[in-house]
Amino acid sequence: MTTPSPSERGRKLLAGMRAKRGYVLGFHELLAEHLPDVLEKYDAYYSQTWLTENILDPKTKELVAIGIHAAVLEREGLEIHMKRAVAAGATEPEVVEAFLLAAIPAGHYGMVVAADVWKRVRDGAAYSWEREGDAP
Secondary structure, eight states, X not given: OOOOOHHHHHHHXXXXXXHHHSOOOHHHHHHHHHOHXXXXXXXXXXXXXXXXXXXXXXXXXXXXHHHHHHHTTOHHHHHHHHXXXXXXXXXXXXXHHHHHHHHHHHOHHHHHHHHHHHHHHHTTOOOGGGSTTOOO
């Protein structure tokens, strides 16, 4: 049995990630190409933390993630976790409160960014990095 080349292995890892998550990001692609071992370990950690129900239920995890991503002004993370929160049963008022809470310690610009992203998510827009000419 031959060991797959790093690029073959990386492509397989990316395919598995896309199947689990519904997306891959640019840094995932770079790790797949150059450091597939790191990507594999990162994906295992991420999957255990975010995609497995440990103590917090999925909706609560996603609402927490919305607050975190709003606080650090990370639009892609907001899109991902807002869509997941809705899929897990979160209501619009819950999503709005999650990013409003981040505005107190992080500053109100986080709320402005999160509100803009929420409007696109609520209206069913594709992930920003998947829209033509709009890369992260």
